[in-house]
Amino acid sequence: MSTYAQKKGVGAVIWDYLTTVDHKKIAILYLIAGGFFFLLGGLEAMFIRIQLAIPNNNFVSAGLYNEILTMHGTTMIFLAAMPLLFAFMNAVMPLQIGARDVAFPFLNSLGFWLFFFGGIFLNLSWFLGGAPDAGWTSYASLSLASEGHGIDFYALGLQIAGFGTLIGGINFLVTIINMRAPGMTYMRMPLFTWSTFVASALILFAFPPLTIGVFFLTFDRMFGANFFDHTMGGNTIIWEHLFWIFGHPEVYILILPSFGIFSEIFATFSRKRLFGYSSMVFATVLIGFLGFMVWAHHMFTTGLGPIANAIFAVATMAIAVPTGIKIFNWIFTMWGGSIKFTTPMLYAVAFIPSFVMGGVTGVMLGAAAADYQYHDTYFVVAHFHYVIVGGVVFALLAGTHFYWPKMFGTMLNELLGKITFWLFLIGFHLTFFIQHFLGLIGMPRRIFTFLPGQGLETGNLISTIGAFLMAVATIVLLVNIVITSVKNVKVGNDPWGDGRTLEWALPSPPPFYNFKQLPLVRGLDPYWIEKMNGNKEMTPAEPIGDIHMPNNSFIPFMISLGLFIAAFGVMYRVDHAWGLPVLIAGLAITFGSMMVRSIKDDHGYHIHKEDLLEDEDKGVKA
Amino acid sequence: MQAEEKFTPETWPASPEKSTLEAKNKFLGFWLFLGGETVLFATLFATYLALKDKVPGTDHALAKDLFEMPLVFLMTMILLTSSLTSVYAMYHMKNFDFKKMQLWLGITVLLGFAFLGLEIYEFNHYVHEFHHTFTSSAFGSAFYTLVGFHGAHVAFGLAWFITLMVRNSKRGLDLYTAPKFYVASLYWHFIDVVWVFIFTVVYLMGMVG
Numbered sequence: 001m002s003t004y005a006q007k008k009g010v011g012a013v014i015w016d017y018l019t020t021v022d023h024k025k026i027a028i029l030y031l032i033a034g035g036f037f038f039l040l041g042g043l044e045a046m047f048i049r050i051q052l053a054i055p056n057n058n059f060v061s062a063g064l065y066n067e068i069l070t071m072h073g074t075t076m077i078f079l080a081a082m083p084l085l086f087a088f089m090n091a092v093m094p095l096q097i098g099a100r101d102v103a104f105p106f107l108n109s110l111g112f113w114l115f116f117f118g119g120i121f122l123n124l125s126w127f128l129g130g131a132p133d134a135g136w137t138s139y140a141s142l143s144l145a146s147e148g149h150g151i152d153f154y155a156l157g158l159q160i161a162g163f164g165t166l167i168g169g170i171n172f173l174v175t176i177i178n179m180r181a182p183g184m185t186y187m188r189m190p191l192f193t194w195s196t197f198v199a200s201a202l203i204l205f206a207f208p209p210l211t212i213g214v215f216f217l218t219f220d221r222m223f224g225a226n227f228f229d230h231t232m233g234g235n236t237i238i239w240e241h242l243f244w245i246f247g248h249p250e251v252y253i254l255i256l257p258s259f260g261i262f263s264e265i266f267a268t269f270s271r272k273r274l275f276g277y278s279s280m281v282f283a284t285v286l287i288g289f290l291g292f293m294v295w296a297h298h299m300f301t302t303g304l305g306p307i308a309n310a311i312f313a314v315a316t317m318a319i320a321v322p323t324g325i326k327i328f329n330w331i332f333t334m335w336g337g338s339i340k341f342t343t344p345m346l347y348a349v350a351f352i353p354s355f356v357m358g359g360v361t362g363v364m365l366g367a368a369a370a371d372y373q374y375h376d377t378y379f380v381v382a383h384f385h386y387v388i389v390g391g392v393v394f395a396l397l398a399g400t401h402f403y404w405p406k407m408f409g410t411m412l413n414e415l416l417g418k419i420t421f422w423l424f425l426i427g428f429h430l431t432f433f434i435q436h437f438l439g440l441i442g443m444p445r446r447i448f449t450f451l452p453g454q455g456l457e458t459g460n461l462i463s464t465i466g467a468f469l470m471a472v473a474t475i476v477l478l479v480n481i482v483i484t485s486v487k488n489v490k491v492g493n494d495p496w497g498d499g500r501t502l503e504w505a506l507p508s509p510p511p512f513y514n515f516k517q518l519p520l521v522r523g524l525d526p527y528w529i530e531k532m533n534g535n536k537e538m539t540p541a542e543p544i545g546d547i548h549m550p551n552n553s554f555i556p557f558m559i560s561l562g563l564f565i566a567a568f569g570v571m572y573r574v575d576h577a578w579g580l581p582v583l584i585a586g587l588a589i590t591f592g593s594m595m596v597r598s599i600k601d602d603h604g605y606h607i608h609k610e611d612l613l614e615d616e617d618k619g620v621k622a
Numbered sequence: 623m624q625a626e627e628k629f630t631p632e633t634w635p636a637s638p639e640k641s642t643l644e645a646k647n648k649f650l651g652f653w654l655f656l657g658g659e660t661v662l663f664a665t666l667f668a669t670y671l672a673l674k675d676k677v678p679g680t681d682h683a684l685a686k687d688l689f690e691m692p693l694v695f696l697m698t699m700i701l702l703t704s705s706l707t708s709v710y711a712m713y714h715m716k717n718f719d720f721k722k723m724q725l726w727l728g729i730t731v732l733l734g735f736a737f738l739g740l741e742i743y744e745f746n747h748y749v750h751e752f753h754h755t756f757t758s759s760a761f762g763s764a765f766y767t768l769v770g771f772h773g774a775h776v777a778f779g780l781a782w783f784i785t786l787m788v789r790n791s792k793r794g795l796d797l798y799t800a801p802k803f804y805v806a807s808l809y810w811h812f813i814d815v816v817w818v819f820i821f822t823v824v825y826l827m828g829m830v831g
Binding site for chain 2: 103104166170171173174177178179204205207208209211212213215216219220223224225226227229231232233234235238242245595598599601603
């Protein structure tokens with residue numbers, strides 16, 4: 001038996017995950033942490049819907065409602081949707097390009113722990129005097145007036161988590177540029193890899209404005225600065241601009257990888273090459289580019305003037321063109337294909353009409369003049385839930401079913417999967433379709449209750465019933481995960497039978513070094529090409545040789561922990577004398593750990609050729 | 623090529639900063655990081671321009687009252703020179719002359735400290751002579767945040783150079799250490815470029831009103 005394939009105890013497994021730099025294990029960490037925050041955000045959504053089920057309800061107080069509403073949005077965007085997408089990017093993208101790991105395994109781990117500690121910090125606000133309550137956008141005048149430490153938790157938590165995301169983005173970019181297998185040209189990259197690439201570029205350029213905006217908020221609230229205080233010469237609109245210069249690309253950071261997941265699913269289960277591959281790539285890049293040109297459409301009613309509004313309205317509508325290209329390509333991929341309606345495919349098919357509805361209301365909202373009517377009503381709530389749930393969450397659920405065997409080596413139950421799908425689909429439309437009309441007849445966003453006799457009762461009740469259906473769907477999914485994990489029926493390389501891309505050429509889950517020999521890529525959908533040529537596996541591009549691997553490290557955890565401690569220091573410095581020492585101690589831990597990383601050499605280690613050959617003889621799949 | 627391999631000036635590759643896959647990744651990743659840093663500073667510049675001379679009362683000092691050419695010019699010259707000396711250091715790195723590289727990096731660090739010292743003097747001067755502080759006005763907040771972020775970058779760059787020089791003083795150059803020096807010098811150039819913009823946008827444009 002080779003040295004690295006030993007059975008481990010529970011403590012050793014936990015230590016392994018705390019120190020791992022393996023992209024597949026980090027993917028699992030992202031999936032668990034992101035899934036946890038998804039459930040938390042979902043619970044908050046349920047509280048919102050229960051409170052709004054009937055008029056004059058007092059299930060939660062007005063103040064608590066503000067906190068729940070704020071945390072629902074913040075949690076779902078920053079702590080659930082993005083990490084879950086990062087989970088799939090980590091699990092699949094390096095395999096799709098034929099790489100043994102990401103470019104910076106250490107930074108990959110650091111990115112996860114920063115996100116994790118940022119998320120925990122943000123949610124500790126519930127137990128330490130109240131959560132943030134100024135909405136997920138946290139507009140400056142409102143957030144400066146908010147009492148207690150809620151907004152401080154928001155600012156510092158997002159700062160820490162944001163660093164993690166930025167690091168992840170750079171890591172994926174370098175991985176895709178530098179680490180593709182022989183023959184894997186840019187125009188042979190699977191769409192999920194392409195969308196990861198573009199989304200990572202968006203992260204690189206969109207997160208710094210958020211970093212700075214959040215710094216300003218921190219300085220204003222905790223260090224006496226005056227960026228947003230107009231009595232001292234400040235300007236509150238600066239926050240709106242910075243937030244949306246980040247915030248609009250952010251929605252593309254979420255939706256583009258989702259498009260990528262659906263592109264893989266459509267091609268796989270139509271058993272056809274993706275229709276219009278190059279136009280799909282072009283559309284992805286174009287959406288990414290235009291995504292930076294439209295932030296002010298969130299600020300039509302701020303008063304930027306008709307010229308600015310007109311320009312941003314036109315730019316906004318222009319995004320409908322590349323998005324339309326994608327929709328048609330997906331439909332044409334199915335056209336004439338031999339379609340298998342598996343659970344992931346059901347989500348993909350349901351995604352098209354759901355997302356298109358969100359797109360249509362998007363164009364309606366993009367018409368600046370009309371936006372004055374829709375602004376701050378439930379019409380907007382309906383719109384963004386149609387794109388984010390109908391697009392991103394459907395993709396996450398589809399991806400969970402689709403990639404589960406690749407990540408864990410066992411298939412989720414298809415029957416339970418389909419039950420989840422139908423409950424979720426019906427629940428989703430029940431919840432949000434009616435909200436268009438609630439908005440059009442005048443129900444404002446963000447209110448904690450409404451009066452009877454204004455025609456809002458039925459719509460809100462239906463909406464709440466729909467939310468419960470989605471909650472049941474989520475519970476079915478959890479049951480499915482538990483049953484599947486207990487049964488743990490192992491599957492082979494290509495459990496769906498129609499895998500096209502490189503990840504399906506590997507065992508499920510892949511060995512920790514991914515590829516014993518780097519594969520030779522002979523075209524788009526390389527594994528499909530080999531299968532069509534009668535080959536069982538990929539043609540290797542190199543002889544078996546030593547493989548260089550990175551060492552595990554506990555330093556990423558320590559760097560993140562230091563910032564987590566420092567954040568408490570920053571926040572309580574204002575009230576308590578012990579704040580400053582804590583701040584200094586936290587930063588000392590962070591910078592000290594960075595110094596240790598810098599001073600201690602870490603050359604990694606080699607898996608020797610003999611061990612690899614030995615594994616092969618015994619048929620061990622690591 | 624292995625990272626730990628020993629070299630002589632004859633076997634030293636032409637581009638030691640990107641001769642291994644790790645080094646290539648580091649090289650590209652750092653350039654991308656600088657792309658993100660560019661957006662970060664662009665955001666700070668935009669905010670500074672929006673809040674320039676935005677003060678709560680008429681008795682507050684404005685940009686034209688604060689800035690004086692001789693000091694800022696001296697700081698600019700020192701930082702520009704330090705960029706040049708770091709180029710010399712990288713020239714010697716590429717020629718596998720470790721001692722001369724350390725020497726020129728040492729000069730770079732000294733110039734960096736001189737710059738930082740002058741910046742501290744400058745801030746101190748504004749605070750005590752003009753009561754222009756971080757909390758006195760939006761102008762003050764924006765000014766100290768933009769220039770202070772740059773100053774913090776300089777301080778971090780100095781700590782980075784010193785750590786590298788001390789850590790590698792015994793073992794010299796190989797394909798594991800050369801990329802580290804190269805990337806630190808890239809960072810130093812970036813700081814310098816940002817200062818050129820600060821000199822123009824904050825000081826020159828500030829002095830003409």
